[in-house]
Amino acid sequence: MATTNDLKNGTILVLEGQLWQVIEFQHVKPGKGPAFVRTKLKNVMSGKGVDKTFNAGLKVETATVDKRDMQYSYMDGDMFVFMDTTTWEQTNVTAAVVGDAKDYLLEGQDVVLAFHNGQVLFVELPASVVLEITFTEPGLQGDRSSGGTKPATLETGKEIQVPLFLEQGTKVKVDTRSGDYLGRA
Numbered sequence: 001m002a003t004t005n006d007l008k009n010g011t012i013l014v015l016e017g018q019l020w021q022v023i024e025f026q027h028v029k030p031g032k033g034p035a036f037v038r039t040k041l042k043n044v045m046s047g048k049g050v051d052k053t054f055n056a057g058l059k060v061e062t063a064t065v066d067k068r069d070m071q072y073s074y075m076d077g078d079m080f081v082f083m084d085t086t087t088w089e090q091t092n093v094t095a096a097v098v099g100d101a102k103d104y105l106l107e108g109q110d111v112v113l114a115f116h117n118g119q120v121l122f123v124e125l126p127a128s129v130v131l132e133i134t135f136t137e138p139g140l141q142g143d144r145s146s147g148g149t150k151p152a153t154l155e156t157g158k159e160i161q162v163p164l165f166l167e168q169g170t171k172v173k174v175d176t177r178s179g180d181y182l183g184r185a
Contacts, residue, residue: 001059001060001061001062002059002060002062003057003058003059003060004037004054004055004056004057004058004060005027005037005056005057007022007025007037007039007060008022008025009022009023009024009025010022011062012044012062012063012065012114012116012121013041013060013061013062013063014061014062014063015041015052015060015061018043018044018045019043019044019045019063019116019121020041020042020043020044020050021041021042021044021122022039022040022041023039023040023041023042023049024039024040025037025038025039025040026038026039027056029056034055034056035055035056035057036053036054036055036056037053037054037055037056038051038053039051039052039053039054044116044121044122045121047099063116064116065114065115065116065121066114066115066116067112067113067114067115067124068084068112068113068115069084069085069086069110069111069112070082070083070084070085070091070110070111070112070113071083071085071108071109071110071111072105072106072107072108072109072110072111073090073107073108074107076092078094078095079092079093079094079095080092080093080094080095080098080102080105081093082111082113085110091113091120093113093120093123097120097121097122097123098123099122099123101123101125101176102156103154103156103157103158103179104125104129104131104156104158104174104176105125105156106129106131106155106156109129110126111123111124111125111126112124125176126176127175127176127177128173128174128175128176128182129173129174129176130171130172130173130174130185131154131155131156131158131171131172131174132154132155132169132170132171132172133152133153133154133155133162133166133167133168133169133170133171133172134153134154134155134168135152135153135168136150136151136152136153136162136166136167136168137150137151138167139164139165139166139167148163148164149161149162149163149164149181150162150163150164152166152172154172154174158174158179160174160179160180160181161180161181162181163181166184170184171184171185172184172185173185
C-alpha cells in the first residue's frame with residue numbers, strides 16, 4: 001500500500017481489480033479546500049486512458065511489478081521472442097502486449113519487460129532508437145534542410161516524416177514515444 005503522495009510516473013496501481021499505469025500526475029493544493037492529486041492513468045491490459053482525481057494522502061494499492069532487461073530475439077508467428085540477458089531464458093510475448101513498440105523493434109535490441117505474477121504487462125523501449133530509411137522519394141532540386149518534410153519508410157515498416165534532404169539508406173534517430181524524427185545518426 002502507498003499513498004497518493006507517493007505516486008510517480010510509471011507506477012502501477014490496482015484499482016477495482018485492474019492494473020493502471022500512472023502516465024502523469026500533479027499534486028494540487030488549492031487556496032481553499034483540501035489538497036488533491038490529479039492523474040492520467042492508462043489501463044495496462046487494454047491501453048485505455050482515463051483521468052482520475054484522488055484526495056491527497058489517500059491509500060492506494062500498488063502492484064508488484066518486476067522489470068527485467070531483455071533482448072528482442074525474433075518473431076515466431078504472431079509471438080515476439082525476448083531473451084533475458086542474465087539467465088538466457090526466452091519469453092514469448094503476444095503482438096497485443098507489444099503493441100506499437102513493434103514499430104521500433106530490431107533483432108538484438110535491448111528493452112525492458114514488465115512482469116506481474118509471471119505475466120508480461122508491457123514492453124518499455126529506450127527513449128530513442130536508430131533505424132535505417134528503406135524507402136523515401138528523392139528530394140527535389142532546391143530542397144533545403146529547413147522547410148518541408150516528406151514521408152519515409154523505416155526498416156521496421158513504420159512510416160515517419162523526415163526533412164526533404166534525407167535519402168534512402170540514411171540512418172535516423174527516432175523518438176519511440178511520439179514517432180518523431182530527431183536527427184541523423
